[in-house]
Amino acid sequence: MLSKVGxxxxxxxxxRVWKKKILRFTVVFCLVASFTFFLWxxxxxxxxxTDTVSNITISSDVKCExxxxxxxxxxxxxxxxxxxREIIAVPSASDTLPMRQKLPISLFEQKxxxxxxxxxxxxxxxxxxxxxPEPVSVQxxxxxxxxxxxxxxxxxxxxxxRLNESLDAFxxxxxxxxxxxxALIEPDKDKRTHEVQAKADSLGVNLYITESDEExxxxxxxxxxxxxxxxxxxxxxxxxxxxxxFFMSMADLxxxxxxxxDSQPVYVGGLSESIPQIGVFGLMGFGGAGVFLSxxxxxEISKPEIFEACLNTDHTGDRRISLCVYQHTFTRLTVNHRLxxxxxxxxxxxxxxxxxxxxxxxxxxxxxxxxxMAKLSTVSNLCGDSCLxxxxxxxxxxxxxxxxxxxxYSKEVDPNDKTMELTWEGQNGAVHESFxxxxxxxxxxxxxxxxxxxxxxxxxxxxxxxxxVHRDEEKxxxxxxxxxxxx
Ligand SMILES: *[C@@H]1O[C@H](CO)[C@@H](O)[C@H](O)[C@H]1NC(C)=O
Ligand SMILES: *[C@@H]1O[C@H](CO)[C@@H](O)[C@H](O)[C@H]1NC(C)=O
Numbered sequence: 001m002l003s004k005v006g007x008x009x010x011x012x013x014x015x016r017v018w019k020k021k022i023l024r025f026t027v028v029f030c031l032v033a034s035f036t037f038f039l040w041x042x043x044x045x046x047x048x049x050t051d052t053v054s055n056i057t058i059s060s061d062v063k064c065e066x067x068x069x070x071x072x073x074x075x076x077x078x079x080x081x082x083x084x085r086e087i088i089a090v091p092s093a094s095d096t097l098p099m100r101q102k103l104p105i106s107l108f109e110q111k112x113x114x115x116x117x118x119x120x121x122x123x124x125x126x127x128x129x130x131x132x133p134e135p136v137s138v139q140x141x142x143x144x145x146x147x148x149x150x151x152x153x154x155x156x157x158x159x160x161x162r163l164n165e166s167l168d169a170f171x172x173x174x175x176x177x178x179x180x181x182x183a184l185i186e187p188d189k190d191k192r193t194h195e196v197q198a199k200a201d202s203l204g205v206n207l208y209i210t211e212s213d214e215e216x217x218x219x220x221x222x223x224x225x226x227x228x229x230x231x232x233x234x235x236x237x238x239x240x241x242x243x244x245x246f247f248m249s250m251a252d253l254x255x256x257x258x259x260x261x262d263s264q265p266v267y268v269g270g271l272s273e274s275i276p277q278i279g280v281f282g283l284m285g286f287g288g289a290g291v292f293l294s295x296x297x298x299x300e301i302s303k304p305e306i307f308e309a310c311l312n313t314d315h316t317g318d319r320r321i322s323l324c325v326y327q328h329t330f331t332r333l334t335v336n337h338r339l340x341x342x343x344x345x346x347x348x349x350x351x352x353x354x355x356x357x358x359x360x361x362x363x364x365x366x367x368x369x370x371x372x373m374a375k376l377s378t379v380s381n382l383c384g385d386s387c388l389x390x391x392x393x394x395x396x397x398x399x400x401x402x403x404x405x406x407x408x409y410s411k412e413v414d415p416n417d418k419t420m421e422l423t424w425e426g427q428n429g430a431v432h433e434s435f436x437x438x439x440x441x442x443x444x445x446x447x448x449x450x451x452x453x454x455x456x457x458x459x460x461x462x463x464x465x466x467x468x469v470h471r472d473e474e475k476x477x478x479x480x481x482x483x484x485x486x487x
Contacts, residue, residue: 059476064130066479074455074469080476083108086135089383090487091142099391100355100415105136106396107406137487138392143384147251150178151236155223157216157317158243160188163209164196166243168374171203173247180206182226184219187211220317221310221324224293228302231295236262238298240291240321244366246373247290248358249385256336256360257292265297265331267322270339270361273438276428277343284322285333286341288363291321300329336360337438343426344435345369349451350421351439352404358389369424371454376403378457382464382484403454406468406480410448419443452480462486 054068057078066082085107154174156163163183174181181200185193193209200207210226212219220240227238237257247253260266269285269292272278277286285291293301301307301324310324325331338360344351345368352371365371379402380388392400398408419441426434436442452468464484471477 057476062130066130070467074467074479076477076479078476079479080472081478082130082481083479084129084131084481084483086131087482087484088135088137088487089140089387089484090137092139095141097139097141099357100393101139101391102393103136103138104395105134107394107398107400109396140383140387140390143386144251147177147254149250149254151234152179152239152254152257153227153230153235153237154179154181154239154241155184155227156181156241156243157184157220157223159186160193160196162243164199167196167199167203167205169246171205172374172377172380173250174205176204177250178206179250180208182208182210182223182230184210184212184223184226187213217317217320218311221320224298224321225302225307228298231298236295238293238295240287240318242288242363245288245290245361245363246365247361248377248388251385253360256338260294260334262294263296264294265300265329266294266334267297267325267331268292268334268336268339270337270341271335271438272341272343273435274343274426274428274430275434275437276426276430280428281316282319282322283333284319287318289339289341290361291318297325297329297331301325342368344424345427346425347423349405349407350423350445352389353399353401353407354420355391356420371404375457376454378459379403379464379466379484381459382486403466405451405453407449407451409446411446417443421445452478
């Protein structure tokens with residue numbers, strides 16, 4: 001009995017265990033099935049998730065794995081959209097391509113899967129990669145092979161640290177062109193000039209560094225006689241620049257200077273774009289735009305009696321040059337409207353997106369506004385200087401201004417409209433009319449323009465990658481990566 005009693009419960013226990021096991025199995029099965037059912041779509045259409053390692057929030061709209069290194073470099077905390085597109089630069093036989101060209105295709109809207117080239121990655125793979133499958137072909141001018149600027153010398157007064165920082169930008173226009181840059185720097189306590197010299201050499205920039213303990217404004221003016229002393233047989237122009245003066249294209253600069261008679265004393269420069277600045281500083285070649293003095297003029301004002309008299313006046317460097325020329329010679333300023341002081345600040349998009357012939361020089365890009373000119377010009381390695389700031393207007397209304405932005409106006413702008421959008425602010429009470437003499441015709445700012453601005457670019461093998469970013473702290477940043485190659 002006891003054993004039976006003892007057995008019975010045992011037997012009963014066994015069947016209960018089985019029932020429990022089946023029940024558990026059923027519950028677990030249901031749970032797994034329902035988890036699979038409910039979670040599956042969420043794996044495919046990712047919820048906004050913060051990558052715990054990188055701390056970057058990535059929206060579910062992003063349908064690919066973006067490169068976290070790129071996001072870190074761009075300082076993106078929240079990403080809403082990442083799109084990539086290939087651009088093929090096709091050299092054109094014509095060297096008179098219009099600044100803005102229309103393209104029949106859309107920039108962002110995806111076409112149906114392309115079928116033209118079988119060796120292409122599958123559409124799915126490309127989509128995984130955020131790449132719009134169809135590349136865009138654009139026409140570019142064939143760049144000139146060599147630019148010989150050995151007849152132009154540049155002079156800059158700065159510090160060693162700032163000179164070092166300027167070299168990447170200098171290399172765009174001065175590298176491998178046989179031009180020379182003479183730098184008068186403050187004495188460097190750390191004895192690191194040779195490092196900067198080595199960097200310049202590696203970039204193909206002929207840099208001559210001289211230390212000078214003169215005060216800045218005197219050092220600046222001393223550049224004139226320093227350049228005068230260093231002329232060589234082929235020298236025809238001496239040019240005084242600021243360390244943030246940037247030339248878009250040495251080929252264009254050489255071509256433009258060739259229009260002046262440099263056998264005569266000539267003083268070529270750019271005015272401020274803002275009348276109040278001209279009121280404050282004078283009618284002169286503004287230093288940031290680059291001040292060009294022909295060889296006869298440099299020699300004239302480098303004569304010791306003139307030079308000493310001018311050196312001891314009490315004006316800022318560029319003004320001292322102008323007053324010296326006006327007081328001691330009969331030469332007057334010849335304004336070249338493509339030499340740009342750029343006395344504009346904040347949002348300068350209207351200037352760069354104007355679609356007009358590009359400036360010869362730009363300035364203030366590290367201070368009054370921020371647009372890294374070395375990064376803007378990276379793409380010239382692939383399509384030449386003449387494709388910088390060129391515009392392509394896509395079928396969906398987006399406009400690429402090469403190296404600067406990808407944007408869409410809130411209202412369509414008449415293609416024949418010649419005005420420049422006044423987006424910037426000025427100083428010293430500048431108003432609309434203050435800029436007309438230099439930048440007119442002007443039109444009011446489009447406050448609802450949607451813009452991606454260039455924030456980074458890199459030469460990557462025989463491709464150039466550009467990252468255009470639309471910042472939005474709330475909704476997250478949107479990135480458009482353009483990958484340039486030659487056709
Ligand atoms: C992640 O971001 C939050 C706020 O955005 C910040 O408080 C936190 O320190 C960050 N963590 C790391 C590891 O960077
Ligand atoms: C020059 O700049 C580089 C970074 O581009 C830096 O590593 C180097 O220390 C700088 N040298 C001097 C002398 O400032």
